[in-house]
Amino acid sequence: MSSHAATADHHGHDDHHHDPGFLRKYVFSTDHKMIGIQYGLTAMVFLAFGFYLMMVMRWSIAYPHQPLPEWMAWLFSDNWKARWLADGKVTGETYNMFGAMHGTIMVFLGIVPLGFGAFGNYITPLQIGAVDMAFPRLNMASYWMYLAGGLVMCASFFMESGAAKSGWTNYSPLAGFADGQIVNQWLAGQTQWLIGLVLLISSSLLGSVNFITTIINLRARGMTWMRMPFFVWAMLVTGFLLLLAFPPLEAAGIMQLMDRVSHSSFFMPSGLYTAKEGLADLSGGGSPLLFQHLFWFLGHPEVYVLLLPAIACVAEIIPVNTRRPLWGYKSMVYGVLVLGFLSFIVWAHHMYLTGMGPVVSTFFQTTTVLISIPSVILITSMIISLWGGSIRFTPAMVWACAFLPMFGIGGLTGLPLAFNLVDLHLHDTYYVIGHFHYVVAPGILFGLFAGVYHWYPKITGRHMSGFLSHLHFWPSLVCMNLIFFPMLTQGMAGFHRRWYNGGDAYLAKAKDSVNVFGNSVAEHIDLNIIMSWAAWAMALAQIPFVINLFISWKTGRKVESDNPYHATTLEWATPTPPGHGNFLTEPAVYRGPYEYSRPDCEEDYLPQWEEPKRGADAPAEKPATPSAH
Amino acid sequence: MEIPYIVTPRKDTGLFNSKIAIWLFLASEVMLFGGFFSAYIFLRLGADYPWPERTLPVLPGLINTFVLIFSSVTVVFAWASLKMRQWGKFQIYMAITVFCSLVFMVLKGIEYNVKFHHQAVRLKDYTVVEGHLGYKVKDGVKVEHGKQPTEDQLAKDAKGRKIEENLVNFEAAEFSFSTLRHHKPWVESIMARAADQKASITLAADLELKTSPEKTVSFKAGSPLTVELLDSVKEAHLAARENNGAVRTDNLREQWEKAHAANPGKRDWEIADQVAVDTAAIAGQLMPEQPSVIFKVEPPTVFSFKPRDVKEAAASADLRDGTNLKGKLVDSPMVFHYVDAIDFRHLVMEAERKGIDPKVAIENSWLLKESPELKKIWEKQQVALAQLTKELAAKGKEPTAKDKYRIGWQELAYYSVTKIEDVKITPGKYAMPKAKENFKEEFFGPDYKVREKVPHPDGKHFGAFPHLTVPREQVQFASKFAPAWNTYYAIYFTMTGLHGLHVVGGALVLAYYLFCGKRMYLSNPEWLANRVEVGGLFWHFVDLVWIFLFPILYLM
Structure with a gap:
């Protein structure tokens, strides 16, 4: 046991402060741990909501002619159903709305806040031995802005216009025109989406400034750069991605807002004609392509903002549960830095079909292929880390192990899309949907679930139930693959990602015209039903998790020590759960983050904070420099 | 707990937190x-x-x-x-x-x-006119040509603001309001205008609606338009929509059950065209929906709308909130009281794109065909341009597009009072604002008091080239110098x-x-x-x- 460890019932507290009261402690808290928990719970609620939207969409795909069944429709009021469903069937408009909001919610309100906001907030200061974030009040403001942005976006579901319907990418001129019939543009869903987005961007801006400052300036004594756990490195890079990639989207958002409320033409070309409005009453002269550039300048780094926290969790869980150092720690650190840099110069691979020209396409094709190198370094290092380890299949480790192949499929299916010739065929098909959902859902989400199971004992002082965890894991794994693997097949068969009726309308018309895909749509359309049922079963598979999350908080097995996994990083040196101010004494760091199974040590782990033994038989240690660098 | 490095820099980074x-x-x-x-x-x-x-x-x-x-x-x-x-x-x-x-x-x-x-306007032929719009005068008031209306001759809107002469005027005999989407402030301003014109807007036909399967509400033909009336129709419509949606959904579910039983092994999309709501069977349960409400205007009255709020045609107009007007479109010009510039550069650009000689294109422009006065001005501009070209050629330069195709108000004033044989490229001094005024215009924009001192070509009035009326059908796009x-x-x-x-x-x-x-x-x-x-x-x-x-x- 470490010399600094306190037992669980010590409950680290701060002698200098009185109890701050319920509101200050749980609602308007400035403690990074409480804010992390707030982020986590809010993000999970949004994830559940985004999941529900998808369930409705999947009904429309599998059974476009049948009314939405009661077991899904009960969430809507009768008035809402009458407005948005046609004889109970999901309309194209409603499908578009749900599709746009599913994407937005999952990316901006679900995964980023869960990975970066929740885990980043809770773990980062602990792992670097800091008392809190550098700017606790900014941290709180960041959470509240995120919540406000999310609520503004979701409130628009109840407006006359409905929520945004132009895809999560919000491309102009479609998004510039949408909801144009609403006289007060400030009360249109499409405008609310932009306002929400500006709030979310401001939130993540505050967050990223805070994270980076904390990591640079608040590291504990002896916590040099190369002694930082990989998790912290990943957070640092994520912080920089958010800091630098989001502002151009904010610029695009502001310009689109101008297009909507002051009728400017930033993204509106000359001579724009719509069936609804005829020739647009606009000056024209703008560029729709500009919006796509600005959007994807964020959009691609955003993928890594989603991914890195999940990889970070997995990279922490693997060494603990294999009792081996993380293989290739340094190459992973340099890999993640290169990845961060390259992610800024690959964005236009989302735009091969826009006619931006072969020279530009070639450039982005090259950088896109290049970026797979650091990604592969990360994944390979983690896989090799398993080699020869004495693996403990804890709940967290099971999820982490599943992350590796699932993310692997996601990554590898992306390679064909990087080549613009192949992309011509696959663009906007279900193949693309399958590809990025493999990255995000069974990939990133599994990594984050692993994180929840792993750090839950530190956060609550109790373990989650192993049985419920397996009941959560195995059905989820099966369902995930049943949902997303058929998408890859369907995509290659030519299924378009925006068919709201899953291809029925296409089949109905296919008789009258030349079908470029032959009969491939008819052959693969039944997969829709399998995928949809898998999706709904997936919802059931999450119930054990929700039960586990809340029941274990009160009734779970108590942790026996502050370091139940015998881990080496600093978050396990704190009391359980850590009190305000985190550490009982100022921590000092003497060695790297993953000193497991050292042959010169009695135990199979040597924590970062354990003071080197004096004397002749002491293991050789590098002297801890008093300052970083 | 205290966060370190708020005041003093950390040694190894050399920075305090807020500086990072x-x-x-x-x-x-x-x-x-x-x-x-x-x-x-x-x-x-x-x-x-x-x-x-x-x-x-x-x-x-x-x-x-x-x-x-x-x-x-x-x-x-x-x-x-x-x-x-x-x-x-x-x-x-x-x-x-x-x-x-x-x-x-x-x-x-x-x-x-x-x-x-x-204000600026781009005409259909891409001529651009810049200037200041006149304000609408009260009905019946006539203002002498070349004079500006006085403050109390001007019409005011509901908020007491002057109204620029850039409205779409439509003589409406019938309004059809969208039950759900009608914009209350617009309805209120329509009612105010009707009251002002002593016209009545009344319900065109009897309405029998239900707010629940048992409760009926009726509205008599001839009831005057009120916001409350629209609200009650909206309430009944929402109730009906809700009820009908539920009834039709249930019925469709039944129909699908039957269809699945009758066609075992068939997929939905193969039999979808045989399955529909059995409207006859549920007719008794349905409540009447009223998506729009029609009102008659007597006598037909002219209503004015901002151009962006309305899509107009000869006999019908649609407002952005779903209101439809029947009647006839009346004259809806844009009236410039002051023209600051006439700019042909965009027209020239379009002409060159199509391979037309710019000069021909300008001479064929609507503005020059319509106004002999402007045509003369353009000819004088050509004389001046020739002189300028010669002068610049001596220095090895060429006139810019702005020199060639843009006529500012000072030139307009100068050309309109100068005979073609007297045109010189340093325009008459009376047409130019003094240096002091020029300086003022830099900050405060066009000073129309100065323009009013410039003599009018008829010799009787001041204010050179004061009015330009652009008919609505010539307008391609109009806007203030705004985004x-x-x-x-x-x-x-x-x-x-x-x-x-x-x-x-x-x-x-x-x-x-x-x-x-x-x-x-x-x-x-x-x-x-x-x-x-x-x-x-x-x-x-x-x-x-x-x-x-x-x-x-x-x-x-």
């Missing part, structure tokens, strides 16, 4: 403005209209540049004073800084305001507006240190100095952004 934070924040600001600067380049390179060059008043912009640079210096002095613990000096320097931001914003505000009152006018003004307003917000935000923070910093100064002066340093860094950034904005928007 501000540099990171500024990095993100660079990316934000970088997005806008990229957009500027993108829009300018891709512009399919003549990009306005040097159209903004340079002098106020230049003054603003120096004001900001100066304030960037004083903010450093303020910080240095704090470091030397001289509170008095800090106050003085900080006050100057905040005052500079105020000057900047006032100049900016004036610049904006001028634009928001300056809507073109992408140049869009990016100009967005970038300078965002920069202005930064100025205001920065000034508020600095003013906070100025007015509320004393206590902090007494307890922990070094901390206050750190904060001022961080605020000052932001202020430098704001200044730097302007140094980029000024040339790309004002000079290039």
Whole structure:
């Protein structure tokens, strides 16, 4: 046991402060741990909501002619159903709305806040031995802005216009025109989406400034750069991605807002004609392509903002549960830095079909292929880390192990899309949907679930139930693959990602015209039903998790020590759960983050904070420099 | 618990926390403005209209540049004073800084305001006319040609504001309001206009609606239009929609059950066209829906709408809130009381794109065909241009597109009172505003008092070329010099507006240190100095952004 460890019932507290009261402690808290928990719970609620939207969409795909069944429709009021469903069937408009909001919610309100906001907030200061974030009040403001942005976006579901319907990418001129019939543009869903987005961007801006400052300036004594756990490195890079990639989207958002409320033409070309409005009453002269550039300048780094926290969790869980150092720690650190840099110069691979020209396409094709190198370094290092380890299949480790192949499929299916010739065929098909959902859902989400199971004992002082965890894991794994693997097949068969009726309308018309895909749509359309049922079963598979999350908080097995996994990083040196101010004494760091199974040590782990033994038989240690660098 | 390195820098990084934070924040600001600067380049390179060059008043912009640079210096002095613990000096320097931001914003505000009152219109043939719209006079009032109406001759809207003569006038005999989407303020202004014209708007036919399967509400034909009436129809319609939706959904479910039983093994899409709601079977359960309500106007009355709110045709018009009008479109011209410029550059650009000789295109333009007066002006302009070309050729230069195709108000005035044989390229001095007025116009925009002193060609009045009436069907696109006018003004307003917000935000923070910093100064002066340093860094950034904005928007 470490010399600094306190037992669980010590409950680290701060002698200098009185109890701050319920509101200050749980609602308007400035403690990074409480804010992390707030982020986590809010993000999970949004994830559940985004999941529900998808369930409705999947009904429309599998059974476009049948009314939405009661077991899904009960969430809507009768008035809402009458407005948005046609004889109970999901309309194209409603499908578009749900599709746009599913994407937005999952990316901006679900995964980023869960990975970066929740885990980043809770773990980062602990792992670097800091008392809190550098700017606790900014941290709180960041959470509240995120919540406000999310609520503004979701409130628009109840407006006359409905929520945004132009895809999560919000491309102009479609998004510039949408909801144009609403006289007060400030009360249109499409405008609310932009306002929400500006709030979310401001939130993540505050967050990223805070994270980076904390990591640079608040590291504990002896916590040099190369002694930082990989998790912290990943957070640092994520912080920089958010800091630098989001502002151009904010610029695009502001310009689109101008297009909507002051009728400017930033993204509106000359001579724009719509069936609804005829020739647009606009000056024209703008560029729709500009919006796509600005959007994807964020959009691609955003993928890594989603991914890195999940990889970070997995990279922490693997060494603990294999009792081996993380293989290739340094190459992973340099890999993640290169990845961060390259992610800024690959964005236009989302735009091969826009006619931006072969020279530009070639450039982005090259950088896109290049970026797979650091990604592969990360994944390979983690896989090799398993080699020869004495693996403990804890709940967290099971999820982490599943992350590796699932993310692997996601990554590898992306390679064909990087080549613009192949992309011509696959663009906007279900193949693309399958590809990025493999990255995000069974990939990133599994990594984050692993994180929840792993750090839950530190956060609550109790373990989650192993049985419920397996009941959560195995059905989820099966369902995930049943949902997303058929998408890859369907995509290659030519299924378009925006068919709201899953291809029925296409089949109905296919008789009258030349079908470029032959009969491939008819052959693969039944997969829709399998995928949809898998999706709904997936919802059931999450119930054990929700039960586990809340029941274990009160009734779970108590942790026996502050370091139940015998881990080496600093978050396990704190009391359980850590009190305000985190550490009982100022921590000092003497060695790297993953000193497991050292042959010169009695135990199979040597924590970062354990003071080197004096004397002749002491293991050789590098002297801890008093300052970083 | 205390967070370290708030006041003193950490040894190995050499920085205190907020200094790292501000540099990171500024990095993100660079990316934000970088997005806008990229957009500027993108829009300018891709512009399919003549990009306005040097159209903004340079002098106020230049003054603003120096004001900001100066304030960037004083903010450093303020910080240095704090470091030397001289509170008095800090106050003085900080006050100057905040005052500079105020000057900047006032100049900016004036610049904006001028634009928001300056009208432009692009005609169907791409001729651009700039100027000032006249105000609508009250019904029945006649204003003598060449004279401006007095204040009490002008019509006012519901909020007491003058109404510019740029409205779509439609003589409505019938209104059909969308039950769900009608915009209340518009309905109210329609009712006010009808009351003003002593016309009645009444329900066209009896309505029998239900708010529940048992409860019936009826509305008699001839009931006058009120917001409450529309509200009750809306209530009944919503109730009906809700009820019918549920009934039809249940029925459709039954139909599908039957269809599945009758067609075992068939997929949905193979039998979908045989399955539908059995409307006859559920007719008794359905309630009447009323998506729109029709009202009659007696006698038919002219209503006016802003062009953006209405899509008009000869016998029908649609408002943006789903209201439909039946009747007839009446004359809806745009009336310019002052024309500041007639600009053919866009027309020439379009003509060249189509391979038409620019001169021919201009001579065939609607404006020149319509107005013999303008045609003469154009001929005189050609004479002057020939002289200018010769003069410039001697210096090895050529006239610019602006010289060739744009006629400013001073030239308009000059040409309209000068015989063609007297035209010289230094126009008559009476037509030119004096240098002092020119200077004033830089700041406050066109001064129409000066224009009114210029004699009219008829010799009896003042105000050269006062009126230009553009019929609605000639208008391709009209706007104030606002973000809507073109992408140049869009990016100009967005970038300078965002920069202005930064100025205001920065000034508020600095003013906070100025007015509320004393206590902090007494307890922990070094901390206050750190904060001022961080605020000052932001202020430098704001200044730097302007140094980029000024040339790309004002000079290039």
